[in-house]
Amino acid sequence: MTNPKQNAQRPARTEIDAVFVRIAQAMASLGVSPLPRNYALFYEALSGRNPDLARELSALGPSPDAAKIDELGIRHNLASHATLSADKVQAQAVKLLGDVSVAMREATNRKTGFVRQLQDFALRLENDPVVAMSDFADATQAIRDQAAALLRDEASFSGRLTETVAQLSSMEGDIDALRAAATRDPSTGLPNRTAFSARLSALFLDAPPPTALVLVSLNGLRGVGERYGVDALEKALKKLAPIFRKSIKKNDFVGRIGLDELAFLFSDVSAANAEAIVSRIRASIEAIDIPLPERSFTPERLSLSAGIAMTDAASGEADLFSQAELALHAVKASGHPGQLVFSAAVGARSPRLYSPHAA
Template structure:
């Protein structure tokens, strides 16, 4: 997938166009259908970030069938192929469950047949006490053979059930991988906008705040300039350095998500206004301590900073109001080149103009 910086940065428009042109030219040369998910797959292949994916795409050759392209997209859990992956998982699950049902039915039938044979043998012993030794020997031989066959079938059934358990485990793994693809940012491994929207909505129960919490909308200052000056790869490297910093900066039950190219959202639970502001200031200091080494410049590095707008659940009427207040606080702290952390207040709300447009949500 084309990097977010290339989607929404003015300075990167030319580079974005060049990358898209290269992808389009490659797809046209190979006769690949111009589906959005195919663009995602070929961008990932041409980026070289996943050598295994690149090798699989290279092995497609000219004029590959779409089903083979989709197999690769599903295999590497690309987000554009998630609907196809869902259908594959559904089909595999139905097939596996049907097979289990058939095996169980067959096993029940075998067990019932063996039980019937055993009952017949017991009845013969009980009702015909004068049966000859040769007759008894013949019945015992048939019973011995039946027991041996039953044991073989039971062993085979146990093997098949173990294989089924493994298949179901694989399906569960695929479902989990697909879930992560749909709710995780590919670059940082943090939650994405989809997961953030769900978590934000959960802050309010029946229209009222479920508990004291704070939403901090954060913009990483300098990240876009870093991308435009040194390329998307350096910006991606910086993001991967920031991700663990953000994870370590919040409590276990708090939440952090990447919701834009250089924008993140934090949810702090059980905090006061002062607590939330102090946490945001601490995160800002941690970001400023991160050193980003520039390509071919071993002794040269760049630093970043952040601006944050904070809104508190007790004074917001709902999730939409909460995010609007955080946006206004973030906008206010960045006006005129200012940087830092600002908590929403009535004064900030009263200064909001009609020309203000949301840049986060």
């Protein structure tokens, strides 16, 4: 028999946990393959983030076809389906260009035949100047008909080529949308972890100016999601996103790389400059009221912890990220919001996570 006292001591399942349980149960009951892109699609549908997707997914009924599920992900521009979308666009472009190539080849063959017909007629006139009038009339009529047919073909091909160019231009827009979906966080509109990884990888290709990597943790945001649901978390992120955008200049970068984590790259700054920038961001974040359901008069306040690492003290991208991560861990371990610039002393306190060459 279940012990009520034990049940009371058991922690309540959070809404976020419940969403993941619902995803697993829904996919299992419908017989959907446990592919990462399917998990991402079901999360979008069942978390309440995309009601239209939820309705369309439900309309597929029991045992939905895998191709139909993929079509939903492509139509809603989910980042998880960006590769499938790109493959589809590429296949369409290849087909269009192939069709145009065939049409051009056929048009060229017809033109070549027409030129040969003219050459044959000219040769007959050279060899036999006194061609019978009936032969001359027949030949000229055939040439005239062939010329008219070529003009019609040219007009048709021109129209087809114009249509193909328009379709390819539309595909270019689709590709831009795919690129945005694959590299943007849907909640904030900021670049996502994929975009951050690409930017970080490019950082050491040339000799970069002194650049600060800042890893940020939004303290309290995860708790908002756990206590009040995904919708409250999403609204909080949307309210905070403009602050992050305004904190960077032209050559800087900010992206959301986790549930409550962001990454900044500040170009051409010193460690002291980076600390000053982070201090301003912290003050802005901590001054924001986060509205919560059924708590109109007692909004939530978040705080910010940050780890800072400088490119001139790192041997490469992995080393830079590790340093910033260790500095962030040190701040969070202190139990107080704040920021910390990585140093050899910070690395020495984390020997199992940090390689000596990075000091």
